[in-house]
Amino acid sequence: MYPRDTKDRWFQGQGLWSHVPESDWKNWKWQLKNRLTSVEQVEKYLELTPQERAGCYFSGRKLALAITPYFFNLIDRDDPNCPIRRQIIPREEEMETAPEELLDPVGEEGSMAVKGIVHRYPDRVLFLVTDRCASYCRYCTRSRLVSNAQDYNFHPEFESGLAYIESHPEIRDVLLSGGDPLLLSDRKLDYLLGRLRAIPHVEFIRIGSRIPVFLPQRITPELCEIFKKHGPIWMSIHVNHPRECTEELRQATERLSYAGVPLGNQSVLLKGVNDNVETMKSLVHRLLMMRVRPYYLYQCDLITGSAHLRTDVRTGIELINQLRGHTTGYAIPQYVIDAPGGGGKVPINPEYVKKITDSEVVLRNFQGKTYRYPLVNGVPVASGVRPEEVSVGCPG
Numbered sequence: 001m002y003p004r005d006t007k008d009r010w011f012q013g014q015g016l017w018s019h020v021p022e023s024d025w026k027n028w029k030w031q032l033k034n035r036l037t038s039v040e041q042v043e044k045y046l047e048l049t050p051q052e053r054a055g056c057y058f059s060g061r062k063l064a065l066a067i068t069p070y071f072f073n074l075i076d077r078d079d080p081n082c083p084i085r086r087q088i089i090p091r092e093e094e095m096e097t098a099p100e101e102l103l104d105p106v107g108e109e110g111s112m113a114v115k116g117i118v119h120r121y122p123d124r125v126l127f128l129v130t131d132r133c134a135s136y137c138r139y140c141t142r143s144r145l146v147s148n149a150q151d152y153n154f155h156p157e158f159e160s161g162l163a164y165i166e167s168h169p170e171i172r173d174v175l176l177s178g179g180d181p182l183l184l185s186d187r188k189l190d191y192l193l194g195r196l197r198a199i200p201h202v203e204f205i206r207i208g209s210r211i212p213v214f215l216p217q218r219i220t221p222e223l224c225e226i227f228k229k230h231g232p233i234w235m236s237i238h239v240n241h242p243r244e245c246t247e248e249l250r251q252a253t254e255r256l257s258y259a260g261v262p263l264g265n266q267s268v269l270l271k272g273v274n275d276n277v278e279t280m281k282s283l284v285h286r287l288l289m290m291r292v293r294p295y296y297l298y299q300c301d302l303i304t305g306s307a308h309l310r311t312d313v314r315t316g317i318e319l320i321n322q323l324r325g326h327t328t329g330y331a332i333p334q335y336v337i338d339a340p341g342g343g344g345k346v347p348i349n350p351e352y353v354k355k356i357t358d359s360e361v362v363l364r365n366f367q368g369k370t371y372r373y374p375l376v377n378g379v380p381v382a383s384g385v386r387p388e389e390v391s392v393g394c395p396g
């Protein structure tokens with residue numbers, strides 16, 4: 001048993017910036033303007049290791065360095081291996097490229113229908129609307145374009161993206177991402193969501209954003225009104241470690257929930273950050289306490305310079321194995337690998353089916369005990385089971 005998490009251990013307040021007026025601290029534009037973006041600024045607050053300092057200097061050519069004061073407070077400055085620090089402070093290892101690593105690890109460029117629209121699955125598209133984020137994650141899958149440190153020169157073209165979606169009636173689901181869509185102004189978001197909502201075949205609109213985590217101040221009542229107006233808008237946030245679940249984030253997710261935004265979470269499995277069951281359990285429990293349903297746990301993509309953050313896939317499988325049955329079903333994300341080269345997300349699961357014969361399925365449960373489920377009337381599946389012969393019980 002690990003100790004129960006209680007809310008009084010959730011971080012809150014202004015930390016290192018307690019001298020700043022509260023009205024500034026709570027203003028998202030102040031947070032953006034006061035981001036730490038250079039070695040000198042970071043070193044004012046934190047003693048960098050030589051590996052980190054080298055990484056910071058290199059970051060200008062790979063993925064920009066930027067950390068909001070709010071998020072910087074979550075770093076344990078006495079611990080060079082702090083899980084928050086590992087996500088956000090560049091390291092020398094980012095300069096190395098392992099043979100299996102790629103600039104576009106999940107093959108998005110190959111499915112780019114028009115600039116900014118990735119159309120990989122039949123009924124839905126990924127719509128990249130900006131290349132900027134509030135802070136930059138060192139393992140970002142899209143670091144080829146995000147922050148523009150590599151001269152990709154991504155210019156969001158809303159109109160050509162919208163025209164593509166309008167002219168493809170098979171698209172029923174649009175996922176806004178980037179970069180971080182919530183860095184757009186209220187006016188632009190209102191416009192974009194309004195245009196999407198006006199397309200008759202678009203049923204489902206969602207936003208992928210780490211802003212609630214990096215910059216919860218951005219979740220203003222005005223922004224929530226926009227979501228309400230164009231709702232339902234679903235949102236996937238991106239939390240990797242329980243320490244990111246602060247009182248400020250809890251309040252931001254509450255505002256979003258009250259505006260009718262269903263919330264999911266996408267985590268990336270990262271070495272030294274969340275690759276053990278105690279951390280993962282604490283994370284998913286905190287997420288549920290904030291009305292956020294864990295959605296995906298991603299195996300870290302093979303992005304260049306990420307070897308020091310990637311785990312063995314078997315670690316991920318074992319984590320899920322230690323969650324399923326041991327805690328609330330709602331708390332368990334689907335572990336996936338976004339297949340290198342453009343295959344899309346592939347679910348990776350622990351094996352629970354030990355054997356299937358003509359007469360039964362042999363199962364193991366979460367405790368490792370064996371159970372048997374007979375096949376319908378012992379009729380081999382191969383000979384065909386007509387649907388009406390299968391009685392469907394209430395899953396209640």
Ligand SMILES: *Cc1c(COP(=O)(O)O)cnc(C)c1O
Binds near residue numbers: 119120124126
């Ligand atoms: C992840 C992703 C989606 C959404 O996938 P879901 O499994 O529906 O969440 C859509 N398009 C692309 C290109 C993606 O990478």
Ligand code: SF4
Binds near residue numbers: 132136137180209210
């Ligand atoms: S917030 Fe998302 S898009 Fe931005 S750097 Fe992090 S992973 Fe990349």
